[in-house]
Amino acid sequence: MKIILFGKPNSGKGSRLNEIQKKTKEPIPVLAAGDILRKEVGEGTEIGKLAEQYMSQGLLVPDEVINNMMINKIRQTQGVIVLDGYPRTVQQANAMLEAGEYPDIVIELYVDDEVALDRAKDRTVCKKCGRTYTIVNEGYRPKREGICDDCGSPLVRRKDDEPETARKRQAVYAKDTYPVLDLMQAKGIEVITIDNSTEDASEEFEKLFLSVINKR
Ligand code: AMP
Numbered sequence: 001m002k003i004i005l006f007g008k009p010n011s012g013k014g015s016r017l018n019e020i021q022k023k024t025k026e027p028i029p030v031l032a033a034g035d036i037l038r039k040e041v042g043e044g045t046e047i048g049k050l051a052e053q054y055m056s057q058g059l060l061v062p063d064e065v066i067n068n069m070m071i072n073k074i075r076q077t078q079g080v081i082v083l084d085g086y087p088r089t090v091q092q093a094n095a096m097l098e099a100g101e102y103p104d105i106v107i108e109l110y111v112d113d114e115v116a117l118d119r120a121k122d123r124t125v126c127k128k129c130g131r132t133y134t135i136v137n138e139g140y141r142p143k144r145e146g147i148c149d150d151c152g153s154p155l156v157r158r159k160d161d162e163p164e165t166a167r168k169r170q171a172v173y174a175k176d177t178y179p180v181l182d183l184m185q186a187k188g189i190e191v192i193t194i195d196n197s198t199e200d201a202s203e204e205f206e207k208l209f210l211s212v213i214n215k216r
Contacts, residue, residue: 001080002101003212004087006181007109008173009166010116010123012196013084014132015140016109016205023206028213029077033070033085035130037061058160058168060088060176067095074101080213093180097187105212106184109196109205113170120166128153 005013014032021027037055040048047069051061060066070086074096083103087093096103111119122135126148133148133155134140142148146155160169185191194204 001213002074002083002103003080003209004083004103004106004184005109006106006191007196008111008113008116008177009169010119010161011109011111012119012201013109014130016196016202017082017084018131019202020206020209023210024213028080028082030082030084031070031073031077031086032130033066033083033088035084036069036073038130055160056165058165058172060172063089063091063095067092071096071099071101087180088177090176090179090183093183103184103189106181106189106191107205107208107212108181108191108193109201110193111195111197115197116170117163117166120161121163123158123161124155125158126151126153127156 005017007013017028017030037048037051041052041055042048047065050065054061066086066088070083070092074081074083087096118136119134124133124135124142124146125131126133129148129151131148131150132140133142142155147153148155160166181191192208194201194208196205198204
């Protein structure tokens with residue numbers, strides 16, 4: 001079963017996934033394209049060197065690089081799997097469908113641009129496990145400043161969360177990524193949108209997510 005978690009940068013996908021992992025018996029495998037790319041960058045691989053040039057500018061890494069990487073990883077994973085940050089263009093979505101990898105559902109987490117930009121301003125990320133934190137939002141602060149609650153590693157700022165790059169990433173999302181939702185709907189795949197700026201969003205997401213995975 002494949003679940004696509006969809007939403008603009010800083011819409012809160014990572015935080016919702018982190019919460020849901022605490023509610024399931026077994027950890028749900030998540031393939032987060034951005035995390036996989038950051039690992040490649042950190043390890044200085046060929047893919048990483050190429051990807052960094054695009055990522056640092058808030059641009060998308062070329063489709064063929066991402067498709068190869070993600071479709072291989074999807075095929076290596078059994079059972080329930082969440083895709084975060086893939087597919088991110090209509091070309092990527094078509095490549096995934098043509099490879100026979102149909103999602104069961106797309107869950108869109110919606111927030112306004114201004115809310116997302118505000119979150120980017122104070123987001124910190126664990127250098128090791130990738131868990132995200134925000135200072136403005138009490139429920140998402142680390143217990144010890146600058147240290148990850150889960151693995152004790154230092155929290156850092158992502159360069160692409162700086163205002164100019166964050167805005168650029170939003171523009172790329174609106175132009176290249178948002179049309180993926182229309183394509184999915186046109187292919188008959190269920191798309192459900194949750195307003196992720198409300199107080200009920202966490203509960204709403206949990207209810208939906210658990211009902212989807214319990215149907216398998
Ligand atoms: P994220 O962590 O999902 O915000 O992704 C960080 C960056 O990685 C993006 O701004 C892109 O440069 C790159 N990236 C992540 N996923 C993709 C994708 N599916 N296609 C192209 N580039 C991607």
